[in-house]
Amino acid sequence: MLAVAQIDYIRHEVNQKGGTYSSVARKMELDPRTVSKYANQEEFPVKKPQKRSSRVMDPVKPILDKWIREDLKKKKKNHRTAKRMYEQLVKFHSFEGSARTVRDYVSRRKKELKEYIEGASLPLESIPGTAQVDFGTAPFLYESEIIDLPYLVMSFPYSNSFLFQVFPSENTECLLEGLQRMFHYMGGVPTTIRFDNLSPAVKKIKGKGERELTDTFERFVLHYGFSYEFCNPGKGNEKGHVEAMVKYVRNNFFLPECTIVDLDQFNETLWQCAEEDRNRPHYLKETLQSELYKEDKKEWLILPEKKFECVRYQEVKADKYGIINIDNKEYSTSPRFAKQRINICVTYNSIIVLNEERQVIVKHSRLYGVKRRSMNWQPYLHLLSKRPKAIKYSSLYDQFPLEWSNFLRDCTEEEQKEVLRLLATLLKNDDFTLLNEALELASSHGHPSADQIKHCFYSLLNQGTSYEAITPRLNVPTVPSATRGLSHYDAFFQGGTSE
Structure with missing residues (x-):
């Protein structure tokens, strides 16, 4: 290949000045055919670098790259050594090269991959395996009233997919519980997660983009090993994907108001909603989001052996x-x-x-x-039973269910002691439901005693439906009519055994 200046001279002499191929060739000490070639050439493509092939290493390079990428998702102590990789290549892939060749390649590739990861300046939207997180709010019919509840969304910009869970608050414990649920449902951890400056995660915003994290969030990050990014103050657009997904989730899954009976059971149904939503084409890439989500999944970090204690x-x-x-x-x-x-x-x-x-x-x-x-009430009842007068008009007394507060006020001091001792025995897990029914049933015959309440309680516990007096079941013979004399006296013991 001639230099650019030589080619330019040939084309000028032949095409512009009308020189012959032979005359120009003599001046440049070239073959006339070479002069003819460059004078008449139409295209000058960039010369691609020649890639040197290696008969031994080329077949195993994809295998080594795969192992190196897998190891970069794990803790350093769990990385395979170059020696171990060489041994596995020999044993399972019939490798015929040397250990030194493998060691040199692994060292070079690890350095290249680390430099790429550390130097990557692409937006998160372009990188598989990354995520964004934020809270949204929506109205729900919960415990017979409509209230706003927060929901946590984790979006995956590369695949345009998401996961979401509803919580009673936006506090630290709810944030970490939500993230942990998502990680373990996903079976992996995003490599990088971008957050807004959520108070459960950020204690203080310092200068030059520094953040002072809350202690629990900092330990959570260390446990799961992901990298975090925070938006600049007032720059919510830096997490624009998750903000769009927060709105999408509200409009497509939470309106009109959903009815929640049990929050945990309701959240279990949301995993399937998110999975089904992936079965649609990506808005730009003309590929199903479920297929792009698989590419996200390949890049996730491996879950640690134990869950984080979100407390x-x-x-x-x-x-x-x-x-x-x-x-x-x-x-x-x-x-x-x-x-x-x-x-x-x-x-x-x-x-x-x-x-x-x-x-x-x-x-x-x-x-x-x-x-x-x-x-x-369990820890308080024995004390109350010993000192009902001292407690009767305190604020503690008013915290009983209304039925029991009214009933105890109508009791004598001794009756209060007996009833409170009964409550100390029967009350389990602070659940007054059955005790309330027992008190109502026993009160239908007037002011009941502690024994009557106890009897009603066990009747209800054994699925009895009516309040019946306890009557002894004895085989007592019929007493004959009274008459003068003792002629009928023996009939009273009829059926008895004589001695």
Whole structure:
């Protein structure tokens, strides 16, 4: 191949000045045929670099690349060594090259792939295996009223697909519970996830794009190993894909208002909704989103062996009744914890009171919405039974179900003690449902005793439907009519055994 300047000289001398092929060839000391070729050439394509082939290595390079990519999704201690890769090539792929050749190739490819990953500046929309996350809100018919509930959306920009779950709040525990559910449903972890500056994740925004993360979120990231990105303040468009998916989910799955009876069961149905939605063409790529989702899946990180404990531990002080305050909601503990500091464990749906040995003392469903207090009466009832007068007019007394508050106010002190001891025995998991029915049934015959309530309770427990007096089943003979004398006295013992 002649230099560009030589080719240009040939074309000028022959085509512009009319020189012959031979004369130009003599001046340049070239073959006339070479001069003719370049003078009349129409195209000058870029010369592609010649790729040197390697008979031994070329067949196994795709295998090595696959292994290297798989290892980059795992912890470093679980990466295969070049020696191990060489041994597997020899054993399973009849490799005839040397260990040194494999070692050199693996070292070079690892460096190239790492530089590509670290230097990639493509938007997340272009990279398989990445995700964006945000909350949205929608109206739901929940517990007989229409309320707005948040839902968490994880979108996959490359395949234009998503997953979503509904939660009672946008707190840290709900965010991490939602992410973890999605990871384990997916069977992998996105390589990079972009967030808005959610308060459950970001404690403080510093200068130069730095973020101070919440402790629980930071440990969650370390556990699952994904990279995170946060939008600049006021730049929600930097996560435009998930914002579009939040709107899409609301319009296509949550309007008009869905009825929720059990939130966990409702969320189970949403996985199938997301899967079925993938069976449509991508808006640009003319390929089914379900096929592009498979490409996303290939790039995900491998799940760790254990799930992350999405909880928050803290120490709080109880008031004089043993009541604690968590996020402006009140929860009972036990009278023996009055005015003491207590360890608690907070999850997205529960508040668990722990003793010094981290054993569970009381467990509450976590409160959301307008309800402000959760009482578990089990630890209080024995104290109440000993001191009904002292407790009768306290705020604790008013926390009983209305039926029992009214009933206990009509009881004498001794009756109160008996009834409270009965409640301490029968009340399980703070569920008054059956006890309320038993009290109503027993009260149909007037003010009942503790024994009558107990009898009604066990009748209902054994699926009895009516309140009947307890009558002894004895085989008592009929007493004859009274007459003078003792002539009929023996008839009273008829059927008896004489001695």
